[in-house]
Amino acid sequence: MIVIEHLSKWYGKNEVVKDFSLDIAEGESVALWGPNGAGKTTVVRAMLGLVAYQGRIEIGGLDAATHGKSTRRAMGYVPQELSFYDEMTVYDLLDYSAALRDIPTDRVDEVCELVELTDHAGKRVRELSGGLKQRLGIAIALFPDPPILLLDEPTSNLDAKSRDAAIGLLQGLRAEGRTLVVTSHHVEEMAMLVDRVVAMEEGAIKVICDPSDLAEELGLRAWLHLILPNGSDVEALRVLHKQGFSAKLNSRGLLVEVSAQGKGEAVAALQRAGVVIEDLEVWR
Amino acid sequence: MTAAQIETVTERLQPSLVGVIAGKEIRDAVASKWFWMWTVAFAGLAAFMAAAALPGSQVAGFGSFGRTAASLVALSQIIIPLMGLTLGAYSIAGQRESGALRFLLSHPISRSEAFIGTYLGLAVALGATVFGGFGVAGVITVAQGGGADASSFVRIALLSWLLAISMLGFGMLISTFTRRGNAALGVSIFVWLVFAFLGDLGVMATSVATKLPMWGLLVSAVLNPVEAFRLASLTAFSGSLDVLGPAGRYAVDTFGDQLGWILFTVATVWAVIPTLAAWARFSSGGDV
Structure with a gap:
């Protein structure tokens, strides 16, 4: 489903992703794990074509560099930095995102309900708390109903209750057979969400293992x-x-x-x- | 949905997506205090200049309409570049700085669609400001019995909009090189100073220092897009370029009736070049 071959990314003289190769099967759930600056977010952004890179990324058999519109259509994305158009209302933002994806507007109400944002639909994005913004990010990622979800620290701004709800939601999406790529700092969360963990350090893959073995593998x-x-x-x-x-x-x-x-x-x-x-x- | 259902969509430019993005830009502009500030300021100054042109009097060879038009050209060459440059400069850099550009480009749209949609939306917003201001001035001129030459008035308004979108293109070009909105604004204000004031002085100094030939002076004048707009506008309502001295007379003698069209073409080229450069830079696939 996702094939990444020899991905490298340089910022000036600093190589932030080093010869990163990974195959992710359809329906598989994979976590990119590592400290800040390990290169997890850059890999996700490269998959979306948001950064220039060396190497090759294939999504569903299509080269992401030459078929960016098609590959992005197959992916929902929850960014780490929840930056949207702050002056728009939640509803208008979702409506705009729907128009850019050519999705019927009635799906907006459906997704608002799914992530419990209906009561906040009239608020401006800048008025939302971190947790509500995170839910908005999940709503935007979900409502095109994509086969692949890229989740960059999807629970980082959530309180314990919302985190449980989000994990439950993501477990449901995983059970539906979607392909998940999750970046997270939380070892326990990954054990609940993914089949494999790719531990990264300084832009390179350090180890690929079962989530239950990660702590032992890395001596955490x-x-x-x-x-x-x-x-x-x-x-x-x-x-x-x-x-x-x-x-x-x-x-x-x-x-x-x-x-x-x-x-x-x-x-x-x-x-x-x-x-x-x-x-x-x-x-x- | 499974992998087998991943649908390919055209990677070509889709006008419907451009329209969605342009529509958002227009709605944002209408909701923006800056847009209204510029619109009210331009319309107010245009109204003042139209009202100040005393009907029936003859000054510097122009009738009342001519003086209104000359005043509007002078106003346009100062205010409109500032509007277009700052609006364009903040457009991409501001979105990049806030992270909203990353949100936009994570959708199944191309960078060209994002750029063209943004550009068209802002061009329409600038058009509303420019034509609004000229509309107010036109109504006042006619109400004063100013005997307006409607076609010249419309041509000047169109040229002003052309200047606005030319400066929008320059602003967006600045924006593609800058990661911070305020830095882009700073550069755009410097460029405005160069175009609106320093460029003119440079041409004068160069012509004195190097004793440029007539054609050289004319070419160096239109190398500044604001000056190209001014000359095209003056030709539109007066048919002469006496303001440029001997070089202006040389231009009229050499190109005759074609001069207006030539200057209009130059102004159009100035609207296209920076926009194409900005589009190429933005679409080249750099980091967001």
């Missing part, structure tokens, strides 16, 4: 923040150090460094030693 670490009853933190620290964990006290509890797959081990060690855990958070 996390911190467990444990809230313990008064007086038990010193005992907890002793138990954890004895088990080989790196742990330290902070003002509100105990911080334990764990591997991405080893969070349960620290908790189990404390429970075996009879230490009560009142609450815990995972920090990355």
Whole structure:
């Protein structure tokens, strides 16, 4: 469905994407993962023809460089930077996007309802919160009903509830057999949304793996923040150090460094030693 | 929808898409305070100049209509380039800076459709300002019994619009080179100063310093699009180019009745060249 061969992109003397090659099958869901500046967004923009590039990108058998209108027609896009025409109303913006895609206007109402934007349809885009803008971006990407969705950090501006709703929506789209290309910082999110993760670093592919293996492959670490009853933190620290964990006290509890797959081990060690855990958070 | 259903669409220019984009530009212009500021300022100044031309008097060889027309040409050569340049300069650079251009070009449209739609929309908006201003001046002139030569008046209005879209083309050319809206505006104001004031002084200085021949002076004058517009407009209502001195008389003697058409063609070329250059630059596929 999507074939990227030897994609390179230079900004001045800085090569931001280096010899990037990837095949994505029809109906497959792939995440581009990496820190800021890894080149994920540039790859997505190259697929849309928004940046000049070296190499070849094929979408549905068509060269994106020479068949840009056809390939863009097959793709819905949620940008990372949610920049639209700020003075337009939500409805007018969707209506304009529909006209540019030659889509009937009644689909605008349908999509507004799907992403719960109906109550905000009369607002100007500049009046929307980050979360509402994100929903607008998803609405714009969805309403041409495209076989491919490019989602550049699709949940980055959403609160927990909206994020769950968006993930549910995207899981539904994945189940329908659409091809998804998602960029995200969230490992857990990717596990719910994609079949493969392409980890990028400094513009190059570092590893391609199953999302459940990503943390292990990359040696990702996390911190467990444990809230313990008064007086038990010193005992907890002793138990954890004895088990080989790196742990330290902070003002509100105990911080334990764990591997991405080893969070349960620290908790189990404390429970075996009879230490009560009142609450815990995972920090990355 | 699956891969088998990916439909190919024509990669050729689709007038319907150009129309959608042009329509949005026109709606944006009508909703913009800048558009109304320019329109009211131009119409107000045109009205003032038409009213100030005393009916029946003869000054500098022009009748009242001639003086109204001369005043409008002088007004147009200052105000219209500023309007066209700034509007054009902000068009693409402003959208690029805000990120809206990326949104637009992520749709199944070509860059040519985006450019031409934007250009046409702004050209129509400028037309509304120019013809509105000339319309107001025409009504006042006729109401004062100014004995207007309607065809000359219309020709000057058309030339003014030609100047507006020429400057729009230059503005959009600046816009394609600039990533920031305010930087594009700054460059456009500098270009306006060159066209409206410094270019004229340059030609005068060059002609004195180098003792340009008559034809050389004429050519160097029309190398400035604003000056080409002024000469074409003066020819349109007076039939002479006495303002250019001996070079003007040389032009009239050499080209006779064809002079008006020649200058109109030069003004048209000045409307086309920067627009084509801007279109080529924008459509070349650089980063958005």
